[in-house]
Amino acid sequence: MxxxxxxxxFCVSDTFVTGAGPLQFMGDNLRLTLFVSQRSYDGSPENxxxxxxxxxxxxxxxxxxxxxxxxxxxxxxxxxxxxxxFLEILExxxxxx
Numbered sequence: 001m002x003x004x005x006x007x008x009x010f011c012v013s014d015t016f017v018t019g020a021g022p023l024q025f026m027g028d029n030l031r032l033t034l035f036v037s038q039r040s041y042d043g044s045p046e047n048x049x050x051x052x053x054x055x056x057x058x059x060x061x062x063x064x065x066x067x068x069x070x071x072x073x074x075x076x077x078x079x080x081x082x083x084x085x086f087l088e089i090l091e092x093x094x095x096x097x
Contacts, residue, residue, distance in 0.1 A: 015051050030060050 021033040031054045035047040055063070 017050060019047060021047070021049075026054070029054055029056055032060065 015034070016036060017034040018037045019035055021035060024031040024033070031052055033049055033052050035049050038046060038048050040046045053060075
């Protein structure tokens with residue numbers, strides 16, 4: 001990820017999500033549609049889209065790496081196998097992604 005400082009020049013709201021739709025491939029970019037599960041007006045379940053992230057394959061893999069590192073790293077303990085496996089995927093030849 002970038003080593004540049006992260007600034008928030010105006011308030012950006014948090015977006016709560018419960019799931020993701022299928023990735024959409026757009027040339028060298030990906031679109032990740034995130035949703036929250038809820039009940040519709042008639043009581044049936046539905047997934048309401050709350051945001052769509054678009055980025056290059058490379059950047060999206062870097063973002064996924066940050067998420068996995070955060071989820072699989074326990075302060076003061078060794079990293080779990082899940083992160084090791086994910087990092088092996090990141091280091092794989094680009095044609096496998």
